[in-house]
Amino acid sequence: MPGKASGVRNVAANVDQVIVVGSVRQPDWDPHLIDRFVVVAEVNRLPAVVVINKCDLSDEDEDCARPYDDAGYQVVLTSVLERKNLERLREILEERVSLFTGPTGVGKSSLLNVLQPGLQLRTGEVSRRSGTGRHTTVAAEMHRFGRSGYVVDTPGLGDVGLWGVQPVEVELAFPEFGAHAGCCRFDNCRHLEEPECAVVTAVQTGRIAESRLRSYRLLLEEALRAARRWR
Numbered sequence: 001m002p003g004k005a006s007g008v009r010n011v012a013a014n015v016d017q018v019i020v021v022g023s024v025r026q027p028d029w030d031p032h033l034i035d036r037f038v039v040v041a042e043v044n045r046l047p048a049v050v051v052i053n054k055c056d057l058s059d060e061d062e063d064c065a066r067p068y069d070d071a072g073y074q075v076v077l078t079s080v081l082e083r084k085n086l087e088r089l090r091e092i093l094e095e096r097v098s099l100f101t102g103p104t105g106v107g108k109s110s111l112l113n114v115l116q117p118g119l120q121l122r123t124g125e126v127s128r129r130s131g132t133g134r135h136t137t138v139a140a141e142m143h144r145f146g147r148s149g150y151v152v153d154t155p156g157l158g159d160v161g162l163w164g165v166q167p168v169e170v171e172l173a174f175p176e177f178g179a180h181a182g183c184c185r186f187d188n189c190r191h192l193e194e195p196e197c198a199v200v201t202a203v204q205t206g207r208i209a210e211s212r213l214r215s216y217r218l219l220l221e222e223a224l225r226a227a228r229r230w231r
Contacts, residue, residue: 042173067209
């Protein structure tokens, strides 16, 4: 899978799906970082499931989920403390090879410990000073899950690069744009500053989340810079 711009770090092979885990609080939900993980999954042609954890800490979980619901992703709102939707997540993981990924400190290992008793993965607290998580998983580890599934628990990341992602792939990784892009004034519209952009109009009318368009533009610019460097 693509990694930081300095190179590729192979995490796992023969994966069926990517479980992108974020938390509502501690650390705070970061839609742009979550979008980066989702884009990497999309570019690798892997289904992405968005898990919003620690829902017991805030009532904003539905707001966090809405952009991904609207984009057609499967979204699961979870809480280890309240045992919220853990059985639903278990069903998603059964009989598949799943890559667990996401920012540091969002509770990936805690979720797996509850879902698969006996794993005893290390967990840690969020730093009170920075509000960010501390690394407890230091390398990707594969574990059996349920009857015939496997989960790959990965180290939490503060960022994920787009090494090898082409500019044209960035737009394809935002599937909700597809229903509107055909109505743009220009066939080659990149949804930046072009006039009569139907994707921008969809954002303005609430049909696409503004955070998703911001993420798209940031990631597109990053991919364009990388493409120029390699010419």
